[in-house]
Amino acid sequence: MATTEDDDSYIDYETFLSPSFSPAQFANTLVLTTNNPSDTPLDLSTPLSRVLFDAQEIDTHIDNLTTKSALPLLSHTQEQSTSSENIAREIDTQVQSLNDGYKRLEKEVLVRYETAEEVKAVTERLWETVKLGRSVGRCLQLVRQLELQLAEVGGAGNVVKTTGQKEDYGALVRCSYTLINLRELFGKTGVGEEGAGLDRIDAVRTLRSSTISPAERAVVTRAQQIVREFSMSSLSSGTNTATYAQTTDTKSRTTSALLSLYLLSTIPTATSKREKWEPDLLIGTLQDYLRTALTSSLASLSRSLATLPTLDRTLLEVSARCQNILALESLISSINPPNNPLLSSTHAPKNFLEPLLQSLETGSLASYFWRTLAGGLSTKTVEIVNRGGVSARALKSNKKSVGDSIKECVIKGSQMPTGSGKEKNEDSWEREIAVMVGSVTGALGR
Helix, strand or coil: CCCHHHHHCCCCHHHHHCCCCCHHHHHHHHHHHHCCCCCCCCCCHHHHHHHHHHHHHHHHHHHHHHHHCHHHHHHHHHHHHHHHHHHHHHHHHHHHHHHHHHHHHHHHHHHHHHHHHHHHHHHHHHHHHHHHHHHHHHHHHHHHHHHHHHHHCCCCCCCCCCCCCCCCCHHHHHHHHHHHHHHHHHHCCCCCCCCCCHHHCHHHHHHHHHHHHHHHHHHHHHHHHHHHCCCCCCCCCCCCCCCHHHHHHHHHHHHHHHHHHHHCCCCCCHHHCCCCCCCHHHHHHHHHHHHHHHHHHHHHHHHHHHCHHHHHHHHHHHHHHHHHHHHHHHHHHCCCCCCCCCCCCCCCCCCCHHHHHHHHCCCCHHHHHHHHHHHHHHHHHHHHHHHCHHHHHHHHHCHHHHHHHHHHHHHHHCCCCCCCCCCCCCCCCHHHHHHHHHHHHCCCCC
């Protein structure tokens, strides 16, 4: 509310209090009202005096107002100060209450939570330790089981077969399954899986290098040796029959070896599930058996064609090798693949013969044997003829008898060995006879 003195003042407070007040514009107006615009120079002392007088007037007015209102202002200030102190005390009380509540919550919740977190971490680590301990224990149990099974296989690894001890070839299969269980254990390395962390245990790494790997090599080597020694033909030995016990033992021994090689073959990884899988150890061993029979037969026939008196004995040995191949073919065709926990059923072949025939791209092992042997024999015969001499002349002069002997060799070799359980062979071998006879007689000319 304006006072009387305010009303008597000549100062235009409304102009100064206006939101649109401009000091430059006000100064310009003041100069123009106290001067003639055409005068040069302008007189600035008058407007300056006016401004200074106004400022002094306002200062005097403020001083008068504060002097008159000193007591009300002091009272108001004291009231504000007292109110501020009261508010501060109330705020301090509330802050203290909040601090006390926080400390209580910290003690009852945060401290207990931190303790619970520590207990949880300790429990989780103990659980991981227990799981790892169980995995190590299972690994040790499987390794001990493997050692006992190896001991059951006479002649396997460094195991010495005692006098009168019967070799248990079924132990080869048991060893293979134990090795598969170890592979499965070591393959489960994902988070939370059974084999996670086993590779960090020194004892496990030592077992893998000193026991498991040598044991696997020993089983594979023993199984491959058994397959290499497979023989059921009696032609080369000069006897006509093999006892039932001998035949059964040979089949049992070879079957166990083949099963072990199948089980220990490389298993396809997750990235190759759609690829066609072959049991590499099994196929490789059987191919080595065929390759050895072919190499030995070709070498002995090459020597005998150069020295004809030994030809009949050599042809008998070749027939025996083919009979063994026929017996092996019959055996592996009857073996169904065993269950392998690491192998999907979609990868398993129908029998052991199927993947071997596919790898050799043939329909019969005996036919493959005769045709491959004929291919190498033709080259050897040409070499003998080209060298000339007594061997070439003798071979040419006995061309017909040599052809007849080779024909008889193919016929004998294409018959199942006695005692194999399938002595009759109804297949026709005319093409194989023609190829074998032609491989020798064809190079001799007319």
